[in-house]
Amino acid sequence: RPVALQARALSRYHGDFTVLDGIDLEIRKGEKIAILGPSGAGKSTLIRCFNRIEVHDSGTLSINGQVIDRNTDLVKLRGMVGLVFQDYNLFPHLSVLDNCTLAPRIVRNAAPVDARNLALEFLEKVGIAEQAGKYPAQLSGGQQQRVAIARALCMQPEIMLFDEPTAALDPEAISDVKNIINDLCAAGITTVFVTHEMGFARHVADRVMFMDCGKILETAPATSFFHSP
Numbered sequence: 001r002p003v004a005l006q007a008r009a010l011s012r013y014h015g016d017f018t019v020l021d022g023i024d025l026e027i028r029k030g031e032k033i034a035i036l037g038p039s040g041a042g043k044s045t046l047i048r049c050f051n052r053i054e055v056h057d058s059g060t061l062s063i064n065g066q067v068i069d070r071n072t073d074l075v076k077l078r079g080m081v082g083l084v085f086q087d088y089n090l091f092p093h094l095s096v097l098d099n100c101t102l103a104p105r106i107v108r109n110a111a112p113v114d115a116r117n118l119a120l121e122f123l124e125k126v127g128i129a130e131q132a133g134k135y136p137a138q139l140s141g142g143q144q145q146r147v148a149i150a151r152a153l154c155m156q157p158e159i160m161l162f163d164e165p166t167a168a169l170d171p172e173a174i175s176d177v178k179n180i181i182n183d184l185c186a187a188g189i190t191t192v193f194v195t196h197e198m199g200f201a202r203h204v205a206d207r208v209m210f211m212d213c214g215k216i217l218e219t220a221p222a223t224s225f226f227h228s229p
């Protein structure tokens, strides 16, 4: 399978503090990767560098073999690499449907009817189409999470990043997120998720990367990672 995402000696600093310390990784198309590690390890920062919401200070990052740097077209990059934020970041003043159609209409110049049909298709896929007319504040955390996923999918990304997708979800919603990620994988979409839920990582990921202090300390298939002594 082709390499979807590659980092070489990727580093990021905040003043004197090293947040990412020479990250090397390779993720192949269609893989499901869990990034584990303690709070403050740099997990969020790493995935945020993947769509350049945060910017690495040194090293190289490439997506589909294309180097990501200051010359990268960010609109194109973020269309290709979707991010579902931990706190969802939905637009509070827009309905669920409008949350989903905004970017395709503005960034892709999609016709309103096309944007709407696409949004309804993805809202259906994540099981929340009947809430299309509601506003984010009227939804539970699990429902908002689904909207955030549908919104990201409306840009038809090749890579989906999730920051703590199960934080604050009940077991049923967690199981649904698991199914959604598996469906994305079946559709050839590469997924990378940050989590502290070992059970979730174990049951969803193909491979696990364990981070601490800005470094990847271990990369292993999920099966062997969770069975090592």
Ligand code: ADP
Binding pocket: 014, 017, 019, 037, 038, 039, 040, 041, 042, 043, 044, 045, 046
């Ligand atoms: P994780 O997702 O593993 O919890 P983060 O990527 O959020 O870790 O943060 C890694 C480290 O970088 C933390 O110690 C955090 O305090 C620090 N950090 C993150 N953003 C900033 C910032 N803007 N300024 C200073 N330190 C930061």
Ligand code: ADP
Binding pocket: 174, 175, 178, 198, 199, 200, 203
């Ligand atoms: P195993 O037989 O590998 O020990 P478990 O008995 O822990 O698996 O779980 C049985 C099934 O329940 C798993 O195949 C998985 O689909 C589901 N499951 C368990 N825990 C979780 C979780 N935290 N998140 C999602 N699915 C889970």
